[in-house]
Amino acid sequence: MLLVLAWMAAALAACEPSTPSDGCRADLLPGDLVITEVFADYKAAAGTTGVDTGKEWFEIYNARGQPIDLAGLTITSSRPDGSRPNRHAMRAAVIAAGQYFTLGSAPPGMVPAYVDYGYGSDLGELSNTGGGKLALSCGGQEIDSASYGDITEGHARELTGAQRPDYTINDDPASWCQANDAEFETGNFGTPGAASDCRPIASGQCSDGGAMRRAVAPGPGDLVITEVMPSPTRVADSAGEWLEVRVMTDVDLNGVGVGRIGGTPDAITAASCVHVRAGSYVVFARSADPAQNGGIPAAAIAGTFHFNLIGGAPASPGDVAIVAGATVVDAVTWTRSTAGAALQLDPARIDPSANDSESNFCDATQPYGPAGPAPDRGTPGTANAPCPLLPAPGMCDDGTRVRAIVRPVVGQLVISEILANPANVAGATDATREWFEVANTGDAFDLNELVVGRIGAAGAPVASARCLTVAPHGFAVFARSADPGLDGMLPHVDATFRFGLVDTSGDIEIASGATVLDAVRWTSVTPGVASQLDPRHLTPADNDDDASFCPATAAYGDQTNLGTPGAANRPCP
Incomplete structure (x- = not known):
């Protein structure tokens, strides 16, 4: 009886959330472990409901050249900016030199065959929409960290297999690519426990129907910012902010980024060519999920971003720029906005110079998103309504x-x-x-x-x-x-x-x-x-x-x- 109780207590302890450790059993240095793959959005079989619980995982690599005892290593999962962190302190587990090691969200003792270690529910759900960040640390010393962008359902994000994993290489978004070839479960792609089988697309290139070609980058004025939503009211700013651009000539959006003027942009890193045609409207949003972003049409969203369009209340000024490499394609500034209403450029003023004048913008009046009281107003992905004409000054x-x-x-x-x-x-x-x-x-x-x-x-x-x-x-x-x-x-x-x-x-x-x-x-x-x-x-x-x-x-x-x-x-x- 005592033996049974002791076994039950040990099992319960293994399932309880662990707390961050003050240090690792091994004397680790930055770069000894490298984060090499993230799988954050499981695709369920047809006819079943997809849940990520117990199905998420990520992979690390031992770059030290000798076995490492992972006991005490703290794993932190968060949003890309470090917010909403969850942590797990690892139990004893050994990773051999040069080995890939997979850690999953299944409880210990219930992990699938391709997972080497289960951390249970300690890290919550790995962020997929809008990306996330993983970090490994011993006490106060970071061993490695890696940020990843939007995750495609059923596809892991992998560090390039073109060279030996290195903790400086995984800091570069261009060194990551989407797993598309190896299935580890039906409809789910990745290489848990093995080297990556994908190679990132070369800079300036994209895949068009399986054939590589040069991406057609936009120049100044090829994309014109026509609408910005700095202050949604139905959802939080962190999910519901967005901006719209009018495409003036046929271009590819690969490598195109959006950001605050002078800041670091969030760029589209898709391997496939993101081709847009003249006359169309595309949206960059904080979230690609219509259920989270207030009902922006999913088909209109070309990319996501993670910065705030304004620094505070709607009365705060804001700005945003579209860039292609070092080239500023277009930028707008505004002094204030109205809660729940996008700022719309008058359709007769769609020009990269005309949108420099705040007087050519007006508050949107057309509601979008789910029906209900007090909807947000704007026309994401479609043409704007004309702004009211004002009489001459003084009239x-x-x-x-x-x-x-x-x-x-x-x-x-x-x-x-x-x-x-x-x-x-x-x-x-x-x-x-x-x-x-x-x-x-x-x-x-x-x-x-x-x-x-x-x-x-x-x-x-x-x-x-x-x-x-x-x-x-x-x-x-x-x-x-x-x-x-x-x-x-x-x-x-x-x-x-x-x-x-x-x-x-x-x-x-x-x-x-x-x-x-x-x-x-x-x-x-x-x-x-x-x-x-x-x-x-x-x-x-x-x-x-x-x-x-x-x-x-x-x-x-x-x-x-x-x-x-x-x-x-x-x-x-």
């Missing part, structure tokens, strides 16, 4: 005629109410539910071309072909979103803004040209409660004093926040 359309904009004078526009920290329901964020109100103390004026922003910062003009008129002694609401499904069901939105209203030490400034009409500052806010200016102090001077404001008490819209957007405030106690 607007009042519905009957195009006329001169009526500008407010100093003292006429007063910031009268602010909700800087809205209470958010599930799925909502401050980026769509913040707002502020202005009051008109005199005759009617227009909001058009007023510049709204933070004090001392470059603001954004209110752009609209339609005259945005504020009635005499009326109110206007500026909001982060004009969509009732996103903004908390505001009764009415007159104009939108793109910067964030911070919770502490915040401020707003509204100007007409070089003239500041009004500005307010605050030190703190109450969540879910607007700060209202006492109607007895409705002047640009009085709203500089915190004592002129008090908390709102009336609920509006979806009843999650208090305030009177677009209506008169109650007197403060």
